[in-house]
Amino acid sequence: MDVPLSWQLAKLLVSIAIVLGLSVIAERVSTRVAGLLAGYPLGTAIALFFIGLEISPSFAAESAVFSLAGFTATLALGGGYLLGGRREGLPGVLGGTACGLAAWLLASLLLTRIDFTRLTGTLTTLIAIVGFIWLYRHLPDTRATTVRGGFRWPALAIRAGLATGIVFLITALAHLLPASWSGMLAAFPISMYPLLVILHLTHGAAPAATVIKHYPAGLGALLCYTLCVSFTYAPWGLAMGTLAGFGIATLWLLGWTKLQTWHARRALIGT
Template sequence: MDVPFHWQLAKLLISIGVVLGLSVIAERVSTRVAGLLSGYPLGTAIALFFIGLELSPQFAADSAVHTLAGFTATLALGGGYLLAARGDGLKGVLTGTAGGLVAWLAASSLLTQLDLNRISGTLITLVAIALFTWLYRAVPDIKASPKGGFSWPALALRAGLAAAIIFLITGLAHAVPSAWAGVMAAFPVTMYPFLVILHLTQGTAPVATVIKHYPAGLGSLLCYALVVSLTYATMGLWQGTLLGFVAATLWLLGWMRLQQWWAARRHRRRQQRAS
């Protein structure tokens, strides 16, 4: 199927805007919040929507079932990047990328061989979230410092990486089964370019913070993919996407409220011990 030019342009502009937004949050607000928002259905939503637009809503819905488990491969990518990125600058980015992609491909190859449904796909990722959260428990929280991230080279890098990944995923979806299309849709389209930019400008410490908090944000992605898998074929792309974002937002707001309650509870306990 020939993809209309205005669809391609939309993919480009949306991808650029999302990556820029995450970079601003990391530099102006907090890498912790940026890590949580990296788990919001941004890149996945773009990929699944355009897969449904270019192929069919049913194909996108079938793909979304495998996206649920595909987030485990994304977690593996983060872990591989963190292990392999031994150093700052371009060398650290390249070694981190190589390690992350190897981990992602290994996990993806295994997941696409499984006969998954919505329940099993979700359970696989929930177990992976618990495992990686435990593994990252000792990683310190480091805030990124403002360094003028809106230079033209940074803009070009963000645009190029985000657009290339989106175009690659949606392009390959025309030639692969729905299982692979779904796993690819779980690829961190927005987080990976964000990690590269942050790594080049700030070093490995804030990158580790983003990766540490990424698993906590995956709940909203799971909600989104689950709703999309149920609604795309019956309600259409626009309504399914809207309902997916509603579910993801409610989960994220609830999760942040739970974290605030837990932090306040721990603070009260420390005060009681001190007194």
């Protein structure tokens, strides 16, 4: 079907706003918080919503089932980027991107061969989350230094171009691919990948590695969101299903934050 211009403009504006917001948080607050928020249902929510709008809510709900397992491929992308992106500057970004995309594609090819249900897809990613948190446990946290003068136009262009290009590519391919691959593409780190590139180019490999380290913990909110919309898109419609998904994801993120605070206090008392 022909996609109205108003829908295309909405995708453009929302994608730009999300990536710029994450970049501000990473530079002004901390890369740890940015990593957690990168796992919040932002990019995937955009992709699934517009897939549902342009094709059908039922197709988006079916795709969401495969997205649940597809987040495992996203974790593989982060691991690949970490291994290949150890150098500074553009060589590090290119190396990290090549290794990350290769890891994502290999994991996606394996995952699309499995007929996932909501339960098995969720369990697959939960196991992957635990595994990657354990693998990253010794990575140091590095805060991005603030750049004087604020954002520059070249940086703005990179952020806008990457996010918008990924969103438009995913939603366009969804018209041509089955729900399994549409779900895998919707699970692609639309908001995290541009953030990695920006941090890597402007602040170095260490802050980018910090975002990757904390990304698995933030995926819990994204899993909650995707599981919710897989149930609610078809019977409730896109708007109500999206609101319900964000509500569930927010509750999970608040609970996770409180759990981390409690654990930190216990560790402090223990010392």
